[in-house]
Amino acid sequence: MNLQTKPTKSRHALRFRFRGREVALERFSPRRTVLDWLREDERATGTKEGCAEGDCGACTVVLARLRRGKLTYEAFNACILLLGQLDGAELITVEDLAHGQTLHPVQQAMVDHHASQCGFCTPGIVMSLFAAYHSGAPATAASLCDQLAGNLCRCTGYRPILVAGLATCDGAPTDRFAATAAERAQALAALADDAELFVGDESQFFAAPASLDSLAAVYQRFPDATLVAGATDVGLWVTKLLRDLKRVIWLGRVDGLDAIAEIADGELSLGAGVTLAEAAPLVGTIHPDLSELMRRFGSIQVRVTGTVGGNIANGSPIGDLAPAFIALGGTVVLRKGAAIRRLPLEDFFIAYGKQDRTPGEFVLAIESPRLAAGQHYRAFKVSKRFDEDISAVMMAIRLDLDGRRIAGARIAFGGMAATPKRAANAEKALAGVSLDQPASWRAARAALSSDFAPLTDQRASAGYRMAVAANLVEKALIEISGASAPTRIGALHAAE
CATH class of the missing domain: 3.30.465.10 (Uridine Diphospho-n-acetylenolpyruvylglucosamine Reductase; domain 3)
Incomplete structure (x- = not known):
């Protein structure tokens, strides 16, 4: 079927590249993940399943895509990536890196620097480093820490892994993927089209509209369908909640939605x-x-x-x-x-x-909107782990100043209520307050108890959340008033 009522070009097979060939699938479950397809259909078991929620990185694969005419390499969690999201890409796994009996430079560096023990996490780590290897920029210790924040290792420790990355990710790839880049880019260009993808029938389908009008039409026709953008949330509906998604509309091909x-x-x-x-x-x-x-x-x-x-x-x-x-x-x-x-x-x-x-x-x-003259802003995230963790409390605040007087405030919190919510009473308490009179800020701290009644859960207790929220408001006021220099972990600092 077409996604629109008016005539349009349509396609009924998912198309992507894998191991030098084009894969065309005319039938698959809308809820099928890339990891399940690899391990169960292709018997490509080098890619591991760990947490099944996109946290540990053992399942990391790399997708190569053409973006503005350039071949890019990005690391993805295969456990929560839906199979249909491969459309138009090249899928690369850890088993694809070696050339015959010769290991890829990243793999060899992992061996040379003793960066693997049990090896369960190693395939995902290698693939994250492979993406960094092809990033086009020399790696630094900081950039590799960011690159590997989504890859957990419980055996080796990260120092030798970072050393392996620094030894190879120099921004000048010389592997066989670099040597065949033009040929592979041409193959990916041949897959690119503006056709409306629809695999299945009205009872069960995976759809990928190519335009905003097509998306609007198909979603109006099937308002009970599940919209999927990156699947970082919906993927967990599949792996953790075991939902049997019958109708999926993927937004990754919609021209204009990324404007x-x-x-x-x-x-x-x-x-x-x-x-x-x-x-x-x-x-x-x-x-x-x-x-x-x-x-x-x-x-x-x-x-x-x-x-x-x-x-x-x-x-x-x-x-x-x-x-x-x-x-x-x-x-x-x-x-x-x-x-x-x-x-x-x-x-x-x-x-x-x-x-x-x-x-x-x-x-x-x-x-x-951007900040206007006299407006000052702060945003703070508090979580158990510094990297790759869900916030226990997140606060953002904008103060509108008239000289040293607060003319107005907008304070919003996450993790303090059933929805992201403004602290209306705390905002009122700050109106008219002077930045030069810290004692007058106490009313805003106290007002938070009438704005929120947070829950206790695995991330934080209700009492902890209330204390953190009050401290974050005061921290922002201290910084904006200039009473103390901004402080951030890792020597980061805020600026106006």
């Missing part, structure tokens, strides 16, 4: 399909704290596939982007059919698991 623009007064507009990795440098131009927030947003494997729209649309009370944009005064743009509406981002979240989104309506973009 980036500056609109009125320099306001930043990010299409819902913009990945977290793509968004990071853009969001960082609003304030340096947001650069650090994005760096700690999951792992590389999560950031290259997870999207801005997905983090907002799933309505998670611990999604970090929502509080960050709410404090800035952000807007969510929604589309249903041909109708488009905008609403303040804080109004999008109604209750736990419930958003102001009607059947067939999807998130089109997120719009965020």
